[in-house]
Amino acid sequence: MTLEIQNVSKKYDRNKYGLKDFSLTINKGILGLLGPNGAGKSTLLKMIATVSTPTQGNIILNKNNIVKDANYMRKQLGFLPQDFGVYQNLNAFEFLKYMAAMKGVGGKNLNTKINQLLNGLNLMDAAKKPIGSFSGGMKQRIGIAQALLNDPKIIIFDEPTVGLDPEERVRFRNLISELANDAIIILSSHIVSDIDTIADEVAVMKNGTLITKGHQDAIIEKVKNKVFEISIAKENYQKFKEQHIVISTNRKTEKLLVRYISDQPVENSIQQIANLEDAYLYLTKAS
Numbered sequence: 001m002t003l004e005i006q007n008v009s010k011k012y013d014r015n016k017y018g019l020k021d022f023s024l025t026i027n028k029g030i031l032g033l034l035g036p037n038g039a040g041k042s043t044l045l046k047m048i049a050t051v052s053t054p055t056q057g058n059i060i061l062n063k064n065n066i067v068k069d070a071n072y073m074r075k076q077l078g079f080l081p082q083d084f085g086v087y088q089n090l091n092a093f094e095f096l097k098y099m100a101a102m103k104g105v106g107g108k109n110l111n112t113k114i115n116q117l118l119n120g121l122n123l124m125d126a127a128k129k130p131i132g133s134f135s136g137g138m139k140q141r142i143g144i145a146q147a148l149l150n151d152p153k154i155i156i157f158d159e160p161t162v163g164l165d166p167e168e169r170v171r172f173r174n175l176i177s178e179l180a181n182d183a184i185i186i187l188s189s190h191i192v193s194d195i196d197t198i199a200d201e202v203a204v205m206k207n208g209t210l211i212t213k214g215h216q217d218a219i220i221e222k223v224k225n226k227v228f229e230i231s232i233a234k235e236n237y238q239k240f241k242e243q244h245i246v247i248s249t250n251r252k253t254e255k256l257l258v259r260y261i262s263d264q265p266v267e268n269s270i271q272q273i274a275n276l277e278d279a280y281l282y283l284t285k286a287s
Contacts, residue, residue, distance in 0.1 A: 001027070001028050001061075001062060001153060001183075001184060002025065002026070002027055002060075002061075002062065003025070003026040003027075003048070003059070003060070003061050003154065003184055004024075004025050004026075004058075004059070004060040004061075005022060005023055005024045005025075005026075005044070005048070005057070005059055006023055006057055006058045006059070006060060007021050007022070007023055007056070007057040007058075008021075008022045008023070008044075008047065008054045008056070008057030008058070008059065009021055009022065009054060009055050009056045009057055010040075010043050010047065010052070010054055010055050010208075011055040011056075017208050018040050018043035018208055019040045019043050019044055019047075019054075019208045019209075020208045020209060021057075021209075022040070022044065022057070022208065022209065022210055023210070024203060024210055024213060026184055026186065027184065028180070028181070028182070028183065028184055029180050029181075029184070029185070029200035029201065030176065030177070030180045030185045030187060030198055030199045030200050030201075031184070031185070031186050031187070031199065031200070031201050031202070031203060032187050032189070032194075032195030032196075032198075032199030032201070032202040032203070033045075033186055033187065033188040033189070033202075033203050033205065034188075034189065034190065034192065034195060034202060034203070034204050034205070034280050035190065035204060035205035035206055035284065036190060036206065036284055037190065038207075039205040039206050039207065039208070039284075040205055040207070040208040040209075041158070041188045041205055042081075042082055042158055042188070043208070044205075045079075045081075045156050045158050045186065045188055046081070047059060048066075048073075048154075048156060048186070049073070049077060049079045049081075049156055050066060050070035050073050050074055050077075051079075051081070053067060054067060059073075061073055061076075061154070073154065076152055076153040076154050077152050077154050077155075077156070078147035078148050078149070078150065078152030078154070078155040078156070079147055079155075079156045080143045080144055080146075080147040080156065080157045080158060080160055081158050082158040082159045082162075084139075084140075084143040086131045086139055086142060086143070087131065088130065088131055088132030089130055089131075089132060090130070090131055091127065091128050091129055091130055091131065092118060092123055092126060092127045092128075092129070092131060092134075092142055092145075093114060093118070093127045093128065095131055095142060095146070096114045096117070096118075096142070096145055096146060096149060097110070097114065099146040099149055100114070100149050100150075103149055103150045104150075105149050105150045113149065114145075114149075115127075117145040117148055117149070118145065120171070120175050121141040121142075121144060121145055121168075121171065121172075121175070122141070122168065122171060123138065123141055123142065123145070126138060135163070136162075136163035137163040137164045137165060137168060139163070140160065140161075140162060140163045140164060141164070141168065141172075143160075144157070144160055144172065144175075148179070152183065153182070153183050153184065154183065154184050154186075155176070155179065155183050155184070155185045155186070156185075156186045156188075157176075157185070157186070157187050157188065158188045159188060159189055159190075160172065160187065160189075160194075161189065161191065161194050169194065173194075173197060173198050176198065177198055180198075180200070187199065192276055192277040192280055193277075195276065196216060196275070196276040196277070199216065200215070201213060201214060201215055201216075202214065202215075202216055202219055202276065204219070204280060204283050204284065206283075206284050211283050211284070212283060216276055219276065219279045219280075219283075220274050220275060220276055220278070220279045222279050222282065222283065223261060223274045223278045223279045223282045224274055225271065225274075226261050226262060226263060226274065226278075226282065227247070227259065227260075227261055227271065227272045227273070227274045227278045228259070228260055228261075228262060228265045228266075228269035228270060228271055228272060229257060229258065229259050229260075229269065229270050229272055230257075230258055230260070230265075230266055230268060230269040230270070231252065231255045231256070231257050231258075231268075232255060232256055232258055233254070233255055233256075234254070234255065234256055237249070237256055237258070240258065240260075240266075244260040244261065244262050244266075245260060245261040245262070245281060245282060245285050245286060246258060246259070246260045247259040247260060247261065247277065247278055247281055259272065259278075261278060261281070261282050261286075
């Protein structure tokens with residue numbers, strides 16, 4: 001199974017592009033899609049999900065052009081958009097039954113499938129409660145469940161862990177890891193920790209273009225020997241920040257412990273082992 005995005009652009013007006021000449025090939029497994037707000041991640045996902053149409057270019061799934069034949073994709077798709085809505089008066093079980101009917105999913109095993117999803121997402125105890133009474137994180141989990149109802153082969157999650165507590169994030173990661181052998185899963189986020197623990201490959205976007213795509217180790221290699229820590233006085237931090245790519249700061253009494261990226265480290269800096277977040281910030285801020 002292969003999904004190919006071929007020279008896709010999305011133009012909103014004369015000078016504004018959501019995507020521009022974007023190409024990407026995705027195979028089975030989990031692709032982590034990283035980029036700052038406004039990078040074009042949601043625009044790309046909506047076009048893959050056939051919610052939006054490219055201004056130019058093609059999207060090919062198993063040699064089928066889904067720009068021309070959207071139903072081919074929709075039959076195999078599970079999609080959780082960033083702005084997913086629910087019917088507040090339905091309970092969780094009723095809502096999933098309704099969504100199953102909308103997707104054309106039925107049969108004698110439907111109730112079992114719904115129960116499995118509710119259990120896997122820790123919603124069984126709330127299955128008979130109105131969704132309007134749910135917390136934001138619970139509504140997000142219902143959104144994840146509806147995306148998986150039809151055993152999709154293409155699964156798209158746009159910022160799926162918003163509102164989830166740390167335990168639920170782990171549950172979500174475990175759930176989609178089990179699905180990755182038989183499906184293409186695209187997980188879009190600006191939270192690197194949601195990506196680095198499970199993604200087989202990572203794609204980094206900025207300003208509607210693809211900066212890089214590859215295995216995590218290859219992307220991290222781009223900042224090898226460039227990541228450092230240094231302790232500086234608080235009053236010197238603003239000037240330091242203007243001159244370097246700062247990853248993080250920790251307050252240490254009268255000083256700040258600063259993790260930063262540089263080709264020319266400041267004296268007394270200590271070199272650190274680079275990680276995916278370092279590489280992501282380096283690529284999006286330096287490019």
